Amino acid sequence: MEKIRFGKTGLMVSKVAFGGIPIMRLSKNDASDLVRRSIDHGINFIDTAHGYTDSEEKIGDAIKNFKREDLIIASKSPADDKKTFLENLDLSLKRLGTDYIDIFQFHGVSTPKKRDAVFSPNGAMEGMEEAVKAGKIRFPAFSSHSIPMAIELMKTEKFASVQLPFNYIDDAAAGEAIPLAEKLDIGFIAMKPMGGGLLDDAGLSFRFLMSYNSIIADPGFEKIEEIKEIIGIVNNNEVLTQADKDEIEKQRRELGSSWCHRCDYCQPCPQGIPISMALCVKSVFKRMTLQRAHSFIGPAIEKAKTCTECRSCVSRCPYNLDVPVLLKDQITLYESMPSME
Numbered sequence: 315m316e317k318i319r320f321g322k323t324g325l326m327v328s329k330v331a332f333g334g335i336p337i338m339r340l341s342k343n344d345a346s347d348l349v350r351r352s353i354d355h356g357i358n359f360i361d362t363a364h365g366y367t368d369s370e371e372k373i374g375d376a377i378k379n380f381k382r383e384d385l386i387i388a389s390k391s392p393a394d395d396k397k398t399f400l401e402n403l404d405l406s407l408k409r410l411g412t413d414y415i416d417i418f419q420f421h422g423v424s425t426p427k428k429r430d431a432v433f434s435p436n437g438a439m440e441g442m443e444e445a446v447k448a449g450k451i452r453f454p455a456f457s458s459h460s461i462p463m464a465i466e467l468m469k470t471e472k473f474a475s476v477q478l479p480f481n482y483i484d485d486a487a488a489g490e491a492i493p494l495a496e497k498l499d500i501g502f503i504a505m506k507p508m509g510g511g512l513l514d515d516a517g518l519s520f521r522f523l524m525s526y527n528s529i530i531a532d533p534g535f536e537k538i539e540e541i542k543e544i545i546g547i548v549n550n551n552e553v554l555t556q557a558d559k560d561e562i563e564k565q566r567r568e569l570g571s572s573w574c575h576r577c578d579y580c581q582p583c584p585q586g587i588p589i590s591m592a593l594c595v596k597s598v599f600k601r602m603t604l605q606r607a608h609s610f611i612g613p614a615i616e617k618a619k620t621c622t623e624c625r626s627c628v629s630r631c632p633y634n635l636d637v638p639v640l641l642k643d644q645i646t647l648y649e650s651m652p653s654m655e
Contacts (some may be wrong), residue, residue: 315328315329315330315355315356315357315545315548315549316328316329316548316549317329317358318527318528318530320359320386320475320501320530321474321475321495321499321500321501321502321528322474322498322499322500322501323416323417323452323453323474323475323501325386325416325501327358327359327386327501327530328356328357328358328359328530329524329530329531329548330357330359330520330530330531330532330533330544330545330548331357331359331360331361331388331503331530331531331532331533332349332352332357332359332360332361332535333361333362333505333532333533333534333535334360334361334362334363334366334369334370334372334373334534335366335369335534335601335602336534336535336536336601337349337369337372337373337534337535337536338366338367338368338369338602338603338606339536339602339603340372340536342368342371342372342375345369345372345373345376346372346373346375346376347376348376348535348536348537348538348541349372349373349376349377350376350377350380351538351541352535352538352541353376353377353380353385355541355542355545356545357541357545358384358385358386359385359386359388359530360373360377360385360386360387360388361388361389361417361477361503361532362387362388362389362390362410363389363390363391363392363419363421364389364390364391364392364402364405364406364421365390365392365421367603367606370389370406370409370410371409373387373409373410374409374410374411374412375411377410377411377412378411382412386416386417387410387412387415387416387417388415388416388417388418388419388455388475388503389406389410389415389417389418389419390418390419390420390421390457391403391406391418391419391420391421391438392421392422393438393441394428394431394432394437394438395431395436395437395438395441396436396437396438396440396441396444397436397441398438399438399441399442400441400444400445403415403418403441403445403450403451404450406418407450413449413450414449414450414451414452415450415451415452416452416453417452417453417455417474417475417501418442418445418451418453418454418455419455419456419457419475419477420432420438420439420442420455420456420457421456421457422457422458422459423456423457423458423463423464423467424458424459424460424463424578425460425463425578426463429463429466429467439472442454453474453475454472454473454474455473455474455475455476455477455501456473456475456476456477457476457477457478457503457505458476458477458478459478459479459576459577459578459590460577460578461478461486461487461489461490461491461577464476464478464487464491465490465491465494468491468494468495468498468500469494469498471498473500474500474501475500475501475502475503476491476495476500476501476502476503477502477503477504477505477532478491478502478503478504478505479504479505479506479575479576480492480502480504480505480506480507480523480529481504481506481507481508481509481513481519481522481523482513482518482519482522482523482562482565482566483509483513483565483566483569483573484506484509484573484575484576486575486577487502487504488526492526492528492529495528496528501530502528502529502530503529503530503532504523504526504529504530504531504532505532506597507519507520507523507531507532507533508533509597510594510597510598510600510601511534511596511597511600511601512573512596512597512600515561516540516543516544516547517547517552518558518561518562520544520547520548520552521547521552521553521554521555521558522554522558522562524547524548524551524552524553525553525554534601570633571634571635571636572635572640572643573633573635574589574590574593574594574633574635574640575633576590576594577590577632578590579630579631579632580627580628580630580631580637581627581630583626583627584622584624584626585617585620585621585622586617586620587614587617587618587620587621587641588614588617589618589627589637589641591611591614592611592614592615592617592618592641592644593637593640593641593644594611595611595615595644595647595648595651596647598610598611599651604652604654605654607651608651608653608654611648612648615644615645615648618641618644618645619645621638621641621642623638625637625638
């Protein structure tokens with residue numbers, strides 16, 4: 315697979331990464347085999363996170379017989395404070411069986427509150443800087459679901475990599491974030507390249523993504539057939555046709571009234587409902603284990619049931635979504651999912 319320079323890191327990485335969420339559902343042997351086979355097919359960039367249950371351990375088992383310098387490993391910590399951040403990092407190193415992590419990200423810096431906590435005295439940023447000096451982290455990075463917040467953080471020039479949602483429906487990052495990343499020589503990781511499992515056409519998805527030369531697509535994989543299909547699309551240098559562009563516009567029109575972009579402009583909710591979280595039931599259950607899915611999104615759905623339909627969220631949503639109606643739909647969908655009993 316073609317490799318490109320990953321911003322100021324200078325790392326040469328495969329245009330497609332291995333996203334570590336779906337392997338949570340696989341056995342250790344099956345997950346490790348899938349990771350190894352993805353490497354054999356030319357993927358050298360593996361992205362996971364402290365919070366993806368046993369994903370790091372499975373990846374660690376898979377990579378132990380490869381030369382460490384041939385792989386680019388990325389992980390994340392959700393911690394706001396220095397102490398917890400360093401504890402998360404050390405656990406990630408242990409799970410992955412490595413002395414260093416190439417790209418270590420603050421996980422989900424999407425709000426001013428999270429940003430302020432990370433950059434406060436004894437905040438996670440102090441831990442990041444200490445770990446870089448110690449050689450445990452090669453390059454500091456962050457992920458986010460907020461483009462304005464990501465732009466603000468990129469402009470600090472403290473980070474070598476940014477990860478944002480980017481696909482042919484959720485394409486707002488193309489406006490300012492991707493051009494800014496290119497200008498500042500910051501590596502760009504496209505999370506949810508297939509909408510977190512909501513987009514079914516891999517060909518359309520990756521022809522769209524590969525029209526942006528500087529980005530790394532980060533799909534989650536669960537089957538070798540998925541890896542082969544996507545690698546085939548990328549290696550064949552398939553480009554968007556006019557028919558593809560027409561189909562994208564059609565899907566944007568059809569999904570426009572229901573697709574949550576997770577910008578969180580709808581917040582704060584008077585009832586404390588984490589709206590963007592509650593609107594991703596299908597995606598969560600498609601990517602996570604049953605137990606993890608329920609624990610991850612169940613509390614948000616319970617809060618969604620307290621919606622008073624005040625519609626303050628509707629007035630703030632830049633995409634004009636009828637949020638109360640969508641919340642009801644997600645509650646119904648959640649209740650149709652297999653239970654833990």
